[in-house]
Amino acid sequence: MSTLKRKNNSCIACGTAAGMFTCRGCSKTFCLNHTNEHREILEKQMNEIINNHNRLKQQISNEETDQYYKLLIEQIDQWEKESINKIYRTANEIRQQLIIITREHQDNIKEKLTQLTQEITKARYDGNFFEDDLKQWTNIIQRLQNTFLEHENIQISSINNGNPFISKISL
Structure with a gap:
């Protein structure tokens, strides 16, 4: 029974029982050497998360994104002008x-x-x-x-022939 207990407390990577450390995040047990390797893996994952975070932050504040939205606003403005002109004509x-x-x-x-x-x-x-x-x-x-x-009985009427006079826009 003591062997079984020892196997459960041995390093997950190499199986040694010396200098044991149990990771609070994954609940796995590591020796001193593999504890450092495990920590390096966690650091790499953290760096990847930080890089993804920074890329997203950059994309949000990027001028190209602003230009894209400005272009969409211009398209909406153009649609509005054309629609008003159609009504006016x-x-x-x-x-x-x-x-x-x-x-x-x-x-x-x-x-x-x-x-x-x-x-x-x-x-x-x-x-x-x-x-x-x-x-x-x-x-x-x-x-x-x-x-x-x-x-004097002349009336103005709307014609609905299935084709919208002014096309509706949406996102």
């Missing part, structure tokens, strides 16, 4: 369309109203009008009034 196009449609609509009604004014004025001046003329002019005025009011 589209709004101007729709405004122009509305102005043109409204002018054409009003000009058309004004032209018909001018013709009707001339006809009514001439009939009144000549005293040449009857009930059916009055009814016809009333109907024309009512149609022009309805046409004018219909134009």
